[in-house]
Amino acid sequence: MSGTDIAFFLLALAAIAGGVTMLQLTNVVHMVIALVMTFLGIAGLYVLLSAEFVAVVQVLIYSGAITIIMLFAIMLTRHHTDERERQTTGGVWHKAVAALSVIAFGLAVYFGIRQLDFGADGSALAGDNARAIGKSLYSYYTIPFEIVSVILLVALIGAIVLAKKDGKGAEDE
Amino acid sequence: MTLSAYLALALILFCIGLYGALTKRNTVIVLICIELMLNAVNINFVAFAKYGAHPSVHGHVFALFAIAVAAAEAAVGLAALIAFYRSRKTVQVDEANSLKH
Numbered sequence: 001m002s003g004t005d006i007a008f009f010l011l012a013l014a015a016i017a018g019g020v021t022m023l024q025l026t027n028v029v030h031m032v033i034a035l036v037m038t039f040l041g042i043a044g045l046y047v048l049l050s051a052e053f054v055a056v057v058q059v060l061i062y063s064g065a066i067t068i069i070m071l072f073a074i075m076l077t078r079h080h081t082d083e084r085e086r087q088t089t090g091g092v093w094h095k096a097v098a099a100l101s102v103i104a105f106g107l108a109v110y111f112g113i114r115q116l117d118f119g120a121d122g123s124a125l126a127g128d129n130a131r132a133i134g135k136s137l138y139s140y141y142t143i144p145f146e147i148v149s150v151i152l153l154v155a156l157i158g159a160i161v162l163a164k165k166d167g168k169g170a171e172d173e
Numbered sequence: 174m175t176l177s178a179y180l181a182l183a184l185i186l187f188c189i190g191l192y193g194a195l196t197k198r199n200t201v202i203v204l205i206c207i208e209l210m211l212n213a214v215n216i217n218f219v220a221f222a223k224y225g226a227h228p229s230v231h232g233h234v235f236a237l238f239a240i241a242v243a244a245a246e247a248a249v250g251l252a253a254l255i256a257f258y259r260s261r262k263t264v265q266v267d268e269a270n271s272l273k274h
Binding site for chain 2 (some may be wrong): 020032042045054061065067073074101102109114115132141144147151152158160
């Protein structure tokens with residue numbers, strides 16, 4: 001067992017443990033904090049996959065920005081953290097059906113990917129990935145890059161318009 | 174490590190996110206579970222970029238595009254959550270039923 005394998009198993013364990021912990025917790029803030037562990041584990045996996053730039057972006061965007069914006073949204077709204085006492089028997093059936101469907105889906109996909117191997121030894125991407133990504137973005141992917149910038153602008157304006165207090169709502173509060 | 178190990182990990186994370194999105198009643202948690210599913214997709218992109226049939230940096234670029242779109246989705250979703258909370262004073266998904274009947 002090489003060092004890469006050990007690192008993979010530790011990081012995969014951290015990622016899955018974060019996800020499972022998120023499902024088990026009841027406090028919303030704790031759930032978001034558990035997800036940070038998952039995001040950091042995934043960033044480590046990107047480093048193992050020799051995608052250092054994507055790993056840094058993952059830490060910046062997911063562990064930083066999205067977690068912070070989720071925490072802000074939680075603190076701006078009032079939450080009933082006692083989800084348990086609102087559960088009914090219908091909730092149990094709902095959860096059981098959802099779990100069975102998800103497990104069936106997972107098994108079906110797993111039998112498809114179990115033996116998948118393209119024979120690549122993974123040595124093609126060693127080295128200066130950030131430079132290659134930059135060249136690719138500004139030559140081959142110029143149009144999609146500009147469209148993504150437009151999408152971000154539209155999302156920014158749309159978020160402001162959606163979250164803005166309209167006149168009637170401001171009177172109610 | 175082989176390709177299938179990374180794909181299996183991404184599958185497990187996707188299943189966790191899918192289960193959470195189907196069962197959780199809090200809108201913020203549903204949004205976070207969707208982010209988890211998008212992360213699993215990104216793992217697949219980067220894994221195929223290294224171990225796929227044609228290893229190249231294009232998978233990284235696609236993962237970056239997916240991250241950008243996911244960030245936009247989170248911002249708009251949370252703005253919609255704030256607007257919903259302002260009108261209904263709740264964040265539970267199953268109480269957003271004004272269009273139901």
